[in-house]
Structures are given as C-alpha cells and as structure tokens.
Amino acid sequence: MKNGYFPEYKIxxxxxxxxxxxxxxxxxxxxxxxxxxxxxxxxxxxxxxxxTVRGVDAYIIQPTCDPVNDNLMEIxxxxxxxxxxxxxxxxxxxxxxxxxxxDRKAKARDPITSKLVADLLVAAGADRVVTMDLHAAxxxxxxxxxxxxxxxxxxxxxxxxxxxxxxxxxxSPDHGSVTRARNMAEPLNSPIAIVDKRRPEPNKSEIMxxxxxxxxxxxxxxxxxxxTAGTIVNAGKALMEMGATSVSACCTHGVLSGPALERxxxxxxxxxxxxxxxxxxxxxxxxxxxxxxxxxLFAEAMMRIHxxxxxxxxxx
Numbered sequence: 410m411k412n413g414y415f416p417e418y419k420i421x422x423x424x425x426x427x428x429x430x431x432x433x434x435x436x437x438x439x440x441x442x443x444x445x446x447x448x449x450x451x452x453x454x455x456x457x458x459x460x461t462v463r464g465v466d467a468y469i470i471q472p473t474c475d476p477v478n479d480n481l482m483e484i485x486x487x488x489x490x491x492x493x494x495x496x497x498x499x500x501x502x503x504x505x506x507x508x509x510x511x512d513r514k515a516k517a518r519d520p521i522t523s524k525l526v527a528d529l530l531v532a533a534g535a536d537r538v539v540t541m542d543l544h545a546a547x548x549x550x551x552x553x554x555x556x557x558x559x560x561x562x563x564x565x566x567x568x569x570x571x572x573x574x575x576x577x578x579x580x581s582p583d584h585g586s587v588t589r590a591r592n593m594a595e596p597l598n599s600p601i602a603i604v605d606k607r608r609p610e611p612n613k614s615e616i617m618x619x620x621x622x623x624x625x626x627x628x629x630x631x632x633x634x635x636x637t638a639g640t641i642v643n644a645g646k647a648l649m650e651m652g653a654t655s656v657s658a659c660c661t662h663g664v665l666s667g668p669a670l671e672r673x674x675x676x677x678x679x680x681x682x683x684x685x686x687x688x689x690x691x692x693x694x695x696x697x698x699x700x701x702x703x704x705x706l707f708a709e710a711m712m713r714i715h716x717x718x719x720x721x722x723x724x725x
Contacts, residue, residue, distance in 0.1 A: 416497050418466035418715050421458075423483035426688045429504065430470040432704035437712060442467075446483050454479065456486045462496040466715055469500070470707075473507030473526075474687040475666065481507060481526065485533045492534030500714065501535040504686035504703060505662050509544035527551035539710060541686055541703060542633045542661040557720050559710055561661035561684045562589070564701050566596050568682060569629065569659075576654070578602050578626040582644045586632055593631050602628070604644045624652035634662035635683070638669040642676045649677045662686050670695065 421442040422430030434441050443459035469491070471484040484501060491499050511522035523545075530538060531554055538552060541559040549556045569577075577599040581590035583606055590601045602621025628648050635641055635658070645656045659682035665673075673681055674695055682699045683689070689700070706723065713720050 416464055416466055418468065419460075419462060420468045420470065420711075421487065421491075422469070423471045423480065423487060425471045425474060425480040425483065426504070426686075428688060429472075429685055429702075429704060429707075432702060433470060433502075433708045433711070436704055436708035444487070446487070454482050454486055456483070456490045458490055458494060462491050462494050464495065464497045466498045467491050467496045467500065468502050468711055470502045470504070472503060472505035472687055474505050474664070477507040481529075485529055488530070488533040488535050498536045499534055500537045500539060500711070501530055502539045502707065502711065504541050504707065505664075506540045506543055506548070509548055512545040512548055523548050524551040537714065539707070539714070541684075541707075544633055557710060557714065559703075559706060559720075559723070561686070561703060561706075562592055563723075564684060564703060564706060565631070565659050565661075565682065566593055568699075568701055569593075569597055574627050574629070576626045578621065578623050578628050578653075580604060580621075580623070580628050580630045580644065580648065582606075582630050582632050582640050589633065590631055593629075602648075604630075604647065606640070606643070619647060619651050623648055625654055628653045628656045630656065630658045632658075632660045634664050635660045635669060635673075635681075636664040637667045638665070638672040638676075642672045642678075645677050655679050657682070659683070663689055665689065665693065673697070 419442045420434045420439050421444050423446045430441060445457045447455050449455060469484055469487050473481045488499055508522040508526045537555045539557045542561050549558055579590045579594035579599050580602045581587045582604050587603055594601045602619055602623050605618040605620055630641055630644055632641060641658050648656045656677055657680040658678050661684045663683035670693055678697060680699055681697050684701050684703050686703055710720050
C-alpha cells in the first residue's frame with residue numbers, strides 16, 4: 410500500500426456536475442481523473458478511462474439529476490468500466506439521488522424505482538454509495554453495500570446562525586418534514602411551525618392551516634428539495650397572509666423543474682437558499698437565490714472513508 414497505510418485514490422466525474430467534482434477534488438488536493446464520457450450518434454453512452462485504476466480507491470462524483478436517465482447510465486457504465494479495469498474499491502458519490510421519491514407503493518401496481526436504481530448500482534459493481542439528504546431515509550436499506558448518508562443541514566444551520574435572524578421560526582412545509590425542521594430549529598434556538606396541507610394531485614398542493622405561532626415572526630421554510638416549487642411557494646404565501654413579517658426558503662436539492670423559476674420569482678420569499686448538489690445554469694440563478702457549497706462536506710467524508718475513520722463524527 411502506498412503512503413504506508415492506504416492505497417492510492419482517484420476522483421472521477423461524468424457530465425452531470427463537473428464543477429462540484431472539481432471543487433471537491435481541489436479541496437482534497439487531487440486532480441480529477443482523466444476520462445471521456447460522450448454519446449454515439451444514436452444516443453448510446455460511451456465511457457473511456459484514460460488512466461489506470463488498477464488497485465486504487467475510485468470515487469465517481471455524479472448526481473443523477475436532469476437528464477436523470479443519461480446521468481444514471483453514465484455512472485453505471487463508469488462503475489462497470491472501473492470494475493473491469495480492476496479498481497480496488499468503487500465509491501459512487503451521488504450528491505442527489507434521482508428516483509428517490511419513488512420509494513414505496515403509494516397505490517396498486519406502483520413500482521419502487523428507488524430500489525431498482527439501488528439494485529442497478531450494486532449490479533454494476535459499486536462497493537459503496539455516498540449521498541446526501543435522501544427523500545426517504547429508508548432508501549439506505551435498499552442497498553446491500555455500505556451507504557454513507559450525509560446531511561446538508563449543518564451547512565444551512567451554519568449560514569442562518571451567521572445571519573442571526575430575530576424572531577425566527579423554522580417552518581416545515583408539510584408533516585413529512587417536521588423532523589427536518591426540528592433538527593434545524595434546535596441549534597438556532599427557534600420554535601417551529603407546520604404547514605398542514607393536502608395534495609389533490611401530484612405536484613399540486615392546497616394549504617389548509619398553519620400549526621404554530623408565526624404572527625410577527627421571520628419564517629424560514631426548510632425542505633429536502635424544491636422541484637416545481639408549488640408546495641413551498643403556497644406555504645410562503647400562506648405564512649405572509651397569516652401575519653408573518655418575512656419569509657425565506659431553504660433546501661438541499663434545487664431540482665427546479667417546470668414552472669419553478671417563475672413561481673419562485675413571483676413568490677414572497679426574501680431569499681431562497683440552495684445547496685449545490687445539483688448544477689443550476691447561470692441564466693436560471695435568480696437574484697434572490699443564495700447558493701452554498703457542499704464540496705467541503707463531501708471532501709471531508711471521502712477522506713474519512715478512504716482512511717477508514719468515522720463519518721458520523723461529521724455530525725457530532
């Protein structure tokens with residue numbers, strides 16, 4: 410083993426989020442591994458590793474964001490190519506895990522696609538998965554390999570601590586995010602409120618009631634992702650209508666699909682804080698957006714994995 414204790418490690422990326430991969434590699438003091446990921450004219454994905462990975466710990470950084478299927482196939486083919494090139498351990502670093510919302514049978518004959526994706530990653534040859542803020546924590550159990558489930562909450566908490574907002578209330582946009590809101594509110598010494606809503610159909614929500622005291626308060630709504638932004642914008646409008654002084658929003662994954670940008674631009678939010686697990690094109694970054702980097706957290710986790718030290722210490 411090199412360095413006396415541990416094998417060499419190399420960091421690679423596909424086309425999903427090279428900027429984040431470069432930032433992580435820079436923090437770790439490593440250049441990105443040389444590889445080419447491209448398409449044939451019929452759309453098939455081709456991967457060409459341009460340096461040896463024999464015996465090394467390989468880290469592939471690739472969120473499976475839009476285009477989800479292309480980015481998923483890229484990481485699967487990269488894993489397969491490294492396995493066939495005799496890599497030591499193959500670590501799939503997936504800051505945003507696509508298909509995570511399809512984690513159960515909500516109605517008859519539904520697939521459980523997040524389990525299917527887990528099976529594909531394992532079958533391709535991944536030895537470990539590193540991800541962040543899964544939509545449902547039980548997805549970790551879909552894998553028969555180690556999963557390091559990082560939390561974006563420490564990055565958000567640190568940001569809002571520095572802002573030192575008076576009369577702060579942390580708001581959960583639905584009952585499913587109450588634990589997340591509590592975890593954020595406790596270190597900020599803030600009470601929480603809950604938006605009680607019903608969803609008449611997918612991607613549409615109707616606000617029913619606000620549980621908690623938000624009148625005259627500065628509210629921050631926290632969620633794991635903002636997709637079409639319907640839920641979070643409706644929650645923000647309801648809070649303002651019921652007497653909140655100001656309202657902001659924050660989340661780990663800025664999916665921002667469909668009418669999300671238009672809704673957020675017209676929303677009452679003073680600020681929308683997003684982590685950079687998913688790339689956002691320059692022209693889509695609104696003035697009210699604040700982007701925070703998860704690169705230091707992933708770099709620290711990857712170094713701890715490589716040196717066989719505790720990853721849970723990151724959250725102690």
